[in-house]
Amino acid sequence: SQDPTVIQKQIEQAKAMGISGFVVDWYGDREPLLDHVYSLMQTIAAEKNFHVAMMYDETDYESAQATDDALMSFNKFHETYLSSNSPGVQAYLTYEDRPVIFIFPKGGHTDWKRVREATSQWNPAPLLIYENRTTSYADDFDGFYAWVNPGKKGWAADGSNWGEDYLRDFYRKMRSTYPDKIAVGAAWAGFDDSKASWSLNRHMSQRCGETFADTMKIWRQYYPPDQPLPFMLIATWNDYEEGTAIERGLAKCGSDSQSRAGQ
DSSP: OOOHHHHHHHHHHHHHTTOOEEEEEEOGGGOHHHHHHHHHHHHHHHHTTOEEEEEEEOOSSOHHHHHHHHHHHHHHHHHHHSSTTSTTGGGBOEETTEEEEEEEOSSOOOOHHHHHHHHTTSSSOOEEEEESSOOTTGGGOSEEEOOSOOOTTOOOTTSOOOSHHHHHHHHHHHHHTOTTSEEEEEEOSOEEOTTSTTOOOOEEOOGGGHHHHHHHHGGGGTSOTTSOOSEEEESOSSOGGGTOOOTTOOOOOSHHHHHHHTO
């Protein structure tokens, strides 16, 4: 939304639900509208004692062009939103005093080693968090985040596969393969792209709120109480096109289920 009043209400609602920040899609100069929206979000978040972070959406360009876009975009973001005099900069999400930047892979043609070298010159250097997927640039990222995914078994026609195996694999990999990197866990209410114009008929049932409850707590089986995850990412706040939005609450299926979904 470009309406400050709507953004304020969304932030207030999220805070009331125990959410401490929004991760916002950002495309640099490719999407001026979303750049404007992000600017509003960061400024208002600072006023509301809330956090905000950027998720850079990678391009579908070929290697050289994709890397050039990333370098240009990251430089613009740093100068516009992370400088000491940027409006609302105090709201930007940090971890150990370093800004956290999420990356959503698309074309897969970006040379992240070059981006890492460039951003390492910032003061402070950002933490680059990549989606949990195979990449030859693992050494150039500071961590990985989980995302809505049914895992190796794929999507179940009845929506029953809520992603348990995927999340277990993610937490095991972060503990064993990347113990020194930041693990950003994920929780989701479900998935349904049937109403999207590009629908692939993928469905993950909300199970009357149980999908959200299960994805929210499964990380505890892999991390001890004195070593909690630094962040839990809820996918998503308001992506209605893919049926993941929690903004309006969870699916309710009867009195008992209603009680569980409301917790």
